[in-house]
Amino acid sequence: MSMPSPINRRLTKKIYVGDVAIGGDAPISVQSMTNTDTCDVAATVAQIERCVEAGADLMRVSTPTMDTVNAFGEIRKLVSVPLVADVHFDHKIALAVAEAGADCLRINPGNIGSDAKVREVVACAKYHNIPIRIGVNAGSLEKDIQRKYTEPTGEAMLESAMRHIDILERLNFDQYKVSVKASNVFLTLDAYRLLSAQIDNPLHLGVTEAGVYRTGAVKSAIALGGLLLDGIGDTIRISLAAEPEEEIKIGFDILKSLNIRSNGVNFIACPSCSRQEFDVIKVMTALESRLEDIREPMDLSVIGCKVNGPGEAKEADIGIVGAAPRSLVYRMGQKSHLIDTDNLVDEIESMVRAHAEDLAKKRENEIIRVK
Numbered sequence: 001m002s003m004p005s006p007i008n009r010r011l012t013k014k015i016y017v018g019d020v021a022i023g024g025d026a027p028i029s030v031q032s033m034t035n036t037d038t039c040d041v042a043a044t045v046a047q048i049e050r051c052v053e054a055g056a057d058l059m060r061v062s063t064p065t066m067d068t069v070n071a072f073g074e075i076r077k078l079v080s081v082p083l084v085a086d087v088h089f090d091h092k093i094a095l096a097v098a099e100a101g102a103d104c105l106r107i108n109p110g111n112i113g114s115d116a117k118v119r120e121v122v123a124c125a126k127y128h129n130i131p132i133r134i135g136v137n138a139g140s141l142e143k144d145i146q147r148k149y150t151e152p153t154g155e156a157m158l159e160s161a162m163r164h165i166d167i168l169e170r171l172n173f174d175q176y177k178v179s180v181k182a183s184n185v186f187l188t189l190d191a192y193r194l195l196s197a198q199i200d201n202p203l204h205l206g207v208t209e210a211g212v213y214r215t216g217a218v219k220s221a222i223a224l225g226g227l228l229l230d231g232i233g234d235t236i237r238i239s240l241a242a243e244p245e246e247e248i249k250i251g252f253d254i255l256k257s258l259n260i261r262s263n264g265v266n267f268i269a270c271p272s273c274s275r276q277e278f279d280v281i282k283v284m285t286a287l288e289s290r291l292e293d294i295r296e297p298m299d300l301s302v303i304g305c306k307v308n309g310p311g312e313a314k315e316a317d318i319g320i321v322g323a324a325p326r327s328l329v330y331r332m333g334q335k336s337h338l339i340d341t342d343n344l345v346d347e348i349e350s351m352v353r354a355h356a357e358d359l360a361k362k363r364e365n366e367i368i369r370v371k
């Protein structure tokens with residue numbers, strides 16, 4: 001029962017990473033990057049699969065050596081999600097990993113070497129019909145730009161990005177997306193806003209090196225939330241010192257909070273107080289864990305008392321108003337039935353799963369009707 005997002009997205013050029021559209025009217029995609037040893041194919045595939053289960057639309061894999069390129073080729077055969085190959089400096093690796101099945105190359109054209117090497121990489125990308133992601137980071141700006149600006153600024157990052165973009169444009173290559181990441185929230189906001197005013201290619205949003213799970217998630221939510229509210233951004237990656245599947249979950253949580261994209265249950269719960277008729281924190285912690293696999297979008301409201309409970313419940317797909325010994329259930333805004341307050345977790349899980357099945361069947365029927 002979520003309301004449509006009031007955000008007007010900036011219209012950008014649409015490109016494709018594998019079968020995933022980036023930009024234009026495509027949904028904002030969520031991605032992460034593996035942190036396993038790429039040469040450990042089994043571990044890398046397992047990590048990618050965990051991210052896909054969490055909702056990942058695409059994944060990035062680092063390929064710093066030719067050995068990792070060979071492993072990348074094996075990984076590509078074993079996963080269904082599109083893969084972005086992360087390449088730095090060595091144009092031969094970029095060529096090889098494109099041949100190995102990469103769906104996108106993450107390079108900075110200006111760091112690849114001579115013009116001849118850049119032309120070779122771009123020609124290879126054209127031949128394989130794969131895009132390039134230009135990735136500018138505040139911590140690794142070109143030396144002449146560092147001297148000019150003395151410190152990372154939005155203008156410095158814009159100049160770096162435009163330098164790489166100009167290389168691709170001179171080679172008549174327009175299948176690219178761009179990121180201008182910093183670890184500072186204000187610098188991130190400034191750089192992306194400046195860049196979005198200059199180009200219409202899709203933007204990959206992220207706060208680089210955001211930090212550990214909690215602080216990194218907060219920092220990313222503030223920066224990316226601000227940009228998304230401006231209509232800026234076509235794909236996002238949350239960079240945390242945590243497992244990549246956690247980055248995917250936080251990414252979707254940010255999009256859900258802005259009514260941009262749904263992925264599973266949107267939990268609405270009171271912070272709990274002395275009025276609560278049950279242990280709200282304990283119930284919600286259990287539900288969040290149990291319902292992690294649900295992908296159908298829905299709002300679940302669980303409120304510990306009748307003060308705010310009915311109002312929240314009426315706006316949710318499933319709403320619980322706490323009372324003892326029995327709590328009141330709302331379905332789609334209407335009072336439904338009472339359930340045993342001592343057995344809330346099992347009862348709510350059962351209702352959510354049944355509702356998810358109904359939503360899935362409805363979606364399948366709509367697809368059949370369209371066909």
